[in-house]
Amino acid sequence: MALDKETVARIARLAxxxxxxxxxxxxxxxxxxxxxxxxQLNEVDTASIEPLSSVSAVTLPLRADKVTDGGxxxxxxxxxxxxxxxxxxxxKNAGGFFTVPKVVE
Amino acid sequence: MAVLTDLTIxxxxxxxxxxxxxxxxxxDAHLGKIEEHRALNAFITETPEKARAMAGASDARRGRGxxxxxxxxxxxxxDLFCTEGVQTTAASxxxxxxxxxxxxxxxxxxxxxxxxxxxxTNLDEFAMGSSNMTSHFGGxxxxxxxxxxxxxxxxxxxxxxxxAAVASYMVPGSTGTDTGGSIRxxxxxxxxVGLKPTYGRCSRWGVVAFASSxxxxxxxxxxxxxxxxxLQAMAGxxxxxxxxxxxxxxxFVAAARNPDIKGxxxxxPTEYRIDGTAPEIVALWSQGIxxxxxxxxxxxxxxxxxxxxxxxxxxxVAPAECSSNxxxxxxxxxxxxxxxxxxxxxxxxxxxxxxxxxxxxxxxIGTYVLSAGYYDAYYKKAQQIRALxxxxxxxxxxxxxxxxxxxxxxxxFAAGEKMDDPVTMYLNDMFTIPASMAGxxxxxxxxxxxxDGLPLGLQFIGRPFDEETMLRAAAALxxxxxxxxxxxxx
Numbered sequence: 001m002a003l004d005k006e007t008v009a010r011i012a013r014l015a016x017x018x019x020x021x022x023x024x025x026x027x028x029x030x031x032x033x034x035x036x037x038x039x040q041l042n043e044v045d046t047a048s049i050e051p052l053s054s055v056s057a058v059t060l061p062l063r064a065d066k067v068t069d070g071g072x073x074x075x076x077x078x079x080x081x082x083x084x085x086x087x088x089x090x091x092k093n094a095g096g097f098f099t100v101p102k103v104v105e
Numbered sequence: 106m107a108v109l110t111d112l113t114i115x116x117x118x119x120x121x122x123x124x125x126x127x128x129x130x131x132x133d134a135h136l137g138k139i140e141e142h143r144a145l146n147a148f149i150t151e152t153p154e155k156a157r158a159m160a161g162a163s164d165a166r167r168g169r170g171x172x173x174x175x176x177x178x179x180x181x182x183x184d185l186f187c188t189e190g191v192q193t194t195a196a197s198x199x200x201x202x203x204x205x206x207x208x209x210x211x212x213x214x215x216x217x218x219x220x221x222x223x224x225x226t227n228l229d230e231f232a233m234g235s236s237n238m239t240s241h242f243g244g245x246x247x248x249x250x251x252x253x254x255x256x257x258x259x260x261x262x263x264x265x266x267x268x269a270a271v272a273s274y275m276v277p278g279s280t281g282t283d284t285g286g287s288i289r290x291x292x293x294x295x296x297x298v299g300l301k302p303t304y305g306r307c308s309r310w311g312v313v314a315f316a317s318s319x320x321x322x323x324x325x326x327x328x329x330x331x332x333x334x335x336l337q338a339m340a341g342x343x344x345x346x347x348x349x350x351x352x353x354x355x356x357f358v359a360a361a362r363n364p365d366i367k368g369x370x371x372x373x374p375t376e377y378r379i380d381g382t383a384p385e386i387v388a389l390w391s392q393g394i395x396x397x398x399x400x401x402x403x404x405x406x407x408x409x410x411x412x413x414x415x416x417x418x419x420x421x422v423a424p425a426e427c428s429s430n431x432x433x434x435x436x437x438x439x440x441x442x443x444x445x446x447x448x449x450x451x452x453x454x455x456x457x458x459x460x461x462x463x464x465x466x467x468x469x470i471g472t473y474v475l476s477a478g479y480y481d482a483y484y485k486k487a488q489q490i491r492a493l494x495x496x497x498x499x500x501x502x503x504x505x506x507x508x509x510x511x512x513x514x515x516x517x518f519a520a521g522e523k524m525d526d527p528v529t530m531y532l533n534d535m536f537t538i539p540a541s542m543a544g545x546x547x548x549x550x551x552x553x554x555x556x557d558g559l560p561l562g563l564q565f566i567g568r569p570f571d572e573e574t575m576l577r578a579a580a581a582l583x584x585x586x587x588x589x590x591x592x593x594x595x
Contacts, residue, residue, distance in 0.1 A: 003473070007473075008469065011469050011472045011473045011476065012469060013453075014472050014476060015428060015456070015468050015469060015472040016432075016435070016449070016452040016453050016456055017453060017456045017457055017460070017465060017468060017469070018453040018454050018456065018457025018458070019457065019465065019469075020457075027466070027469065030466065030527060031466070031469060031470060031473070033526065033527070033528060034420065034470060034527060034528060037417060037420075037528050038417045038420060038421060038483070040413075040414070040417055041414055041417050041418060041421075041486055041487065041490055042486075043414075044411065044414055044489075044490060044493065046486060046489035046490065046493070049489040049492050049493060050489075050492060051485050051488030051489050051491070051492060052488050052489075052491040052492035052495055053318070053488055054318055054348070055304050055318065055491075055495060055542075055543060055544025055569075056304055056305045056348050056350065056544065057569070058305060058348070058350055058351065060347050060348075061344075061347060061351075063344070072206075075206035075207075076206075078204065078206050079203055079204060079206075079438070079439035079440070080438060080439070081436055081437070081438075081439065081440060081441065081442035082436075082437075082442055098437055098438055100437055100448055100451070101444070101445070101446075101447060101448055101451055103447070103448050
């Protein structure tokens with residue numbers, strides 16, 4: 001399947017990925033090449049085949065719905081790119097917030 | 106005494122146990138090599154101070170008679186494993202400066218066994234690539250060169266830094282991760298042993314995720330026995346990874362020390378005779394089959410009819426999972442943030458600036474195949490193909506105990522070759538991806554040199570959770586081949 005520039009721009013928007021205008025056409029060409037190569041999968045009749053979502057034969061385990069850790073707000077916020085705001089600066093594990101650009105006027 | 110950096114993990118373990126060398130001496134010798142060969146760009150972050158402190162602690166433990174399986178052994182860690190207090194980048198600009206506040210289970214297991222971390226190795230960005238050329242921190246150089254040709258070659262990928270570090274004797278062992286061949290292909294290109302365990306054998310907890318249904322950590326070393334020693338420490342059930350198998354860890358080391366393969370049925374898949382494979386690799390494969398036969402094994406021709414579809418199916422499954430996993434990099438909780446006029450623009454700017462070209466390409470493929478109206482045509486179809494690939498292997502293993510194939514269709518190539526067309530680059534993984542799609546264990550063992558003097562590997566693929574038979578076969582091939590070549594100048 002051939003992808004056009006507009007389709008690439010649409011999926012880039014869906015992926016929240018800024019792609020410069022001048023890269024859209026070359027990307028459309030590359031992705032079309034990859035999808036043309038992927039088309040060969042249609043040679044295989046898979047009508048009666050159950051899709052395999054996990055190779056692991058293990059049944060996913062259940063665990064008790066219990067709090068097993070906590071009180072580590074300082075660690076959780078240690079890499080916050082916008083800087084963190086702590087509820088109580090003298091006790092950073094008491095809680096805090098990530099910061100983002102203002103979303104409500 | 107022998108040069109410490111020439112010793113294998115098993116030999117270093119013996120030297121440490123007999124007090125011929127201290128962990129501090131062993132680590133210093135390797136740190137010297139790392140400095141000497143810094144031009145290879147194998148490391149993103151070196152941690153010499155941490156290494157010396159860990160070595161000191163190791164010597165103290167040994168003094169108290171509490172030495173573990175890998176006590177005092179210096180290891181390099183792929184920069185995809187989160188290491189507490191040490192920058193972990195996934196070779197991406199978007200994670201540059203990220204300092205994990207926790208330790209991955211696999212590395213924690215290695216430190217529990219006494220191993221010493223010397224640094225974090227370079228890789229393709231988010232482990233997406235077969236050449237190490239997609240790293241934000243620059244490509245890694247393969248210590249091997251073609252005879253009479255000074256061009257730099259790639260070490261393979263994605264775990265190229267880990268492979269180059271072992272091949273250049275900077276470390277006796279290292280960790281990698283393998284999603285579609287990221288341990289086995291660089292092992293083949295660098296003339297060392299690389300092992301991808303069964304999916305679920307090693308915990309993925311704390312490993313930066315690429316494609317969660319395929320990713321699996323594993324070891325690199327210069328001998329089969331050494332990879333078994335590393336795997337012994339790395340493996341084990343981890344409640345923090347729900348796909349980690351609740352199975353006891355077998356004695357991998359004993360299996361690797363027992364190259365008795367009398368009567369072992371070695372499957373030779375017909376469909377792996379693919380056009381475009383270098384004739385020397387086909388010849389090497391035949392030679393490997395003959396060697397196994399001479400050692401008492403029985404070659405059996407088997408069929409894996411859906412082999413050729415594994416690669417295109419992988420390039421749906423892996424990007425789909427990658428696009429989901431990488432959604433977390435939004436500039437809010439960790440990593441890079443590039444401001445924008447509102448939240449949506451901040452996301453777009455951050456991700457556009459933070460991800461490199463190959464990662465962006467795969468996120469777009471993944472987003473497309475998962476988008477409304479296309480899911481059945483692509484993702485579901487790929488999962489159905491995946492079921493057929495797994496069935497092929499299950500049927501083949503009714504007739505044989507382990508499979509023997511080439512690891513890669515070519516030897517290491519020069520930096521810049523194969524870069525024009527993504528599909529040409531993807532074809533590098535045609536022999537490794539089928540086992541990944543089926544979650545099977547596989548190992549690449551150096552089996553010879555091509556006419557340019559570059560190493561070539563052969564791959565064994567085992568039954569699920571039967572790394573032991575695979576290690577036995579690999580040890581037998583290693584013994585028959587007697588590979589002793591090393592990259593000149595290293």
